[in-house]
Amino acid sequence: MMTIFTDGQAEAEITESSYCWKKNSVKVEDGYLKSTGMVTHTRIPLKHIDTVVYSYNPKKPAIVPVLKIIGKGTVLCEMEISAEHIEAVQDWMLNVIES
Template structure:
């Protein structure tokens, strides 16, 4: 599926989620992100859930997906509020498959 909203291009496939110049992929048992967002590489087997939060104490309100495993935050991915729910759902769906 692809969405065009001005300069924002969003593409979702079975193992890849792309928007603007950012990418989250699942390959070889890892969840990996690259682009202007944080670069993350986390083993899928270590991930228990994915939540998102906004830290109001920071000067800019930037939401982040928190990758949780064994009760700790394994990684954070900064992402826009407009697609954060979609990306969270996509990752959670892939965890059920893995």
């Protein structure tokens, strides 16, 4: 396990199978990508995930980035993740689906 601090000094615990921060967790378990906490509750088979992207919607009152999990050209899931963690979570997920 490794504890990191992002640019915004937000703490996260990262292992090969999980990325956890505050009360949120995204992990790989039994061939699924599972998330729990404030971000969302998700269970997606890893074999269906092609890539992970994020975007900001400047039209919303609170600009919160949205992480999109994409498979076969379809958005399988969207997670609102704070700006201080969005890139690190995206990098972790991309590493997981490429291995």
